[in-house]
Amino acid sequence: MAQDRRPALIAALAAAILLAFAPAAADAQIAMKSPKWSELSPHEQQVLSPLAQDWDQLDAQRKTKWRGIAQRYPTMKSDEQQRIQEQMRPWSQLTPDQRRVAREQYKSINNLPPDQKNDVKQKWQEYQSLPPEQKRELASRPNGKIAAPAATPPGAKPGASPAGQR
Numbered sequence: 268m269a270q271d272r273r274p275a276l277i278a279a280l281a282a283a284i285l286l287a288f289a290p291a292a293a294d295a296q297i298a299m300k301s302p303k304w305s306e307l308s309p310h311e312q313q314v315l316s317p318l319a320q321d322w323d324q325l326d327a328q329r330k331t332k333w334r335g336i337a338q339r340y341p342t343m344k345s346d347e348q349q350r351i352q353e354q355m356r357p358w359s360q361l362t363p364d365q366r367r368v369a370r371e372q373y374k375s376i377n378n379l380p381p382d383q384k385n386d387v388k389q390k391w392q393e394y395q396s397l398p399p400e401q402k403r404e405l406a407s408r409p410n411g412k413i414a415a416p417a418a419t420p421p422g423a424k425p426g427a428s429p430a431g432q433r
Contacts, residue, residue: 301327311337317355 304322307315314337315322322330340348361369376387394402 301330307334310341314340314351315355317352317359321359 304312304319307322311334312319315333318325318333325333336351340351343351358366358369376384379387394405397405
């Protein structure tokens with residue numbers, strides 16, 4: 268059952284990483300209020316439709332964040348709009364605990380020094396370039412890592428053939 272959620276967790280982590288590198292929304296903040304789904308504008312409902320089922324359970328801070336995204340949505344490039352929509356769907360399917368874990372991971376990434384942040388960004392870009400089959404394979408592994416090459420036996424030179432044969 269836990270493996271069934273791995274792709275969703277990876278998607279949530281992806282969203283967290285992308286949000287870590289997205290422009291700050293501080294300039295476009297909406298007043299802190301907690302509207303019900305029915306109180307959102309038709310435009311907001313359209314943009315945020317993947318969140319409709321869970322909207323009324325979100326806290327005011329989360330609603331403000333998502334409304335800020337909906338407000339900026341018309342100014343985004345079409346590929347950014349598509350990416351946001353694709354990220355909302357898996358996010359809306361996560362359990363509250365999985366969302367909490369994703370938020371914690373986002374915070375830890377966001378608090379990294381710039382050079383480590385760049386490393387994470389580079390690794391994410393490398394992951395994005397993988398074919399879908401390889402992404403699924405990574406998602407199915409317990410630690411999410413690609414198998415390391417076989418270790419060099421003690422005393423052997425790295426790159427040398429076994430038993431000194433060439």
